[in-house]
Amino acid sequence: MALTEQEIQEFNKKACQLRKDTIDTVYWAGGGHVGGSLSMMEIMVLMYYKYLNIDPSKPQWDDRDRFVMSKGHAGVGYAPVLADKGYFPFDMLKEFNHTHSRLGMHLDGNKVPGVDVSTGSLGHGLPIALGLALGARLQGKKWLTYCLLGDGECDEGSVWEAAMAASHFKVTNMITIIDRNRMMIDGPTEDVMKLEPFVDKWKAFGFIVKEVDGHDYNQLVDAIDFAIAEESGPVVIIANTVKGKCVGFMEDNYQWHYGGLDSEKVTECKECIDNYYCEI
């Protein structure tokens, strides 16, 4: 169902704040994977403020939906969301990456409340999500498993091994979302290792594919609602996004996959983010 104007405004407010929290966290951390953290923010907002059936006061609640951050390097954008949801105090973000901190670049599920699966090595998330989904189905549980992947990550064979298995086992309680920002570390995905025809590849592996604008809430909601309702087989949502979204000098620039920010740059980033939300 289409979102109301008020809902969209609230999500925008959230995404604006979380993007700025991410910038601050990169600063406190002394550097971080900022580009891919900014590109996924609309998806994260919908996950954590609309879809996931979770209770931050009970991170281990048995019947919660599971979220697998397969692109684990986006921890610097994920942690502010978890803090905002109340899984841990906001001030913990100030210790991100610091010695003895519980928060490091790739979030550790045994140390960070709210993190269902420890990730950081690419290509691991989808197989684990598939196991979770099959586990839920086998035990008659109603909870859903969501998995967010990077597009560069889809170079890994293990992603396609899991994809093959998901359609073979007709898994319909797993929602796969790909942050298709078209950039990886060494360059654009199509220059480093061609993924196209990406939609056709997923189709060939037995998935129903929804391709959407990953910064458009309504398009995302339509696709996620469809994926939840679909009973014939697994669904993947290819969310076309912009790496570094909202910060002009980072947008579509693979050099900002990972970077450090001084206080001046932090101010500049936040201005960019505010401007973006003023305009829309």
Add this chain to the structure above:
Amino acid sequence: MAADGLTYTIEDTANMSTAEIYGKVLIELAEKNNDIVGLSADLAKSTKIGQLAAKHPDRFFNVGIAEQNMFGMAAGLAKSGLTPFVSTFAVFASMRAAEQVRTDIAYQNLNVKIIATHAGTSFGQAGTTHHCTEDLAIMRSFANMTVIAPADGIETANAVQAAYNYKGPVYIRINRGFDKQLYEKSDYGFEIGKAVELHPGTDITVIACGVAAYNAADAANILEKEDGLSVRVINMHTIKPIDKEAIIKAVQETRRIVTFEDHNIMGGLGSAVADVIVESGKGCAFEKVGIPDEYAIIGLPEDLQNHYGFDTNGILAKVREIMGKDFEEDEDWEDEV
């Protein structure tokens, strides 16, 4: 003099990270040797093998984020007669593609050079998925594999050249970022399988590799001045084949050995040294220091070295502790097997 005539001094390397030095040496080698090709898995920039890519785009393959394919491809390239240099983070070289490295490369004894960066806890803030405290154990257990953990940039330059001049699979693990400079010049006699004595001594022997080697030499100087202790320091840059002679000599002459490494204490340098000591049948006080059998904490590399006791202070404390212990020195070697 390094095998290929490429020599470096502390001035050449002062402003370069260890990986940058590797990249520079590799392009110099590639200039003269057309058989050299490079591979990386979306980490060309981070591992600095990208320098080869920039110079010789036709001799470099970026395979995307696909380490297993990369090591299989390296095996095929080697079988075709070329000499592949493969670079990714140590954690992915030694674990993500472990079976390809073992079965495709080591088993077939192929001429592939794996230069793995971000080893040990040198990418400390990244957490366990990017720490690599298992690679020495894993690679050491692969027959045919030579395993090297250089102490600094100059030793990395030597090791990379030596690896090229050696026929067979070689695994070199280097750190992320800058290493403290241990050597002033490259012509100190680097040879695969031959340990380097950094400091003479007769009371105790410290055997170290990688980042711990500099710290050990530093500690030995302090112990000499402040404690009047004579600490032998051995830089065991080659973990396999290990320099047995240097270890047995240390057993006989110092009767106390302690090892330091940025690696799980199971299976790495300490274990390799222990194997030699135990098989020698000689009595010797022995301890291993490194990451205990756990996943390391998050933090800056220097803080982790301190936390796990292989920074200078940790080495000082450990040597003092061992020297303070009663240890019965048996002068009669004849009664031992």
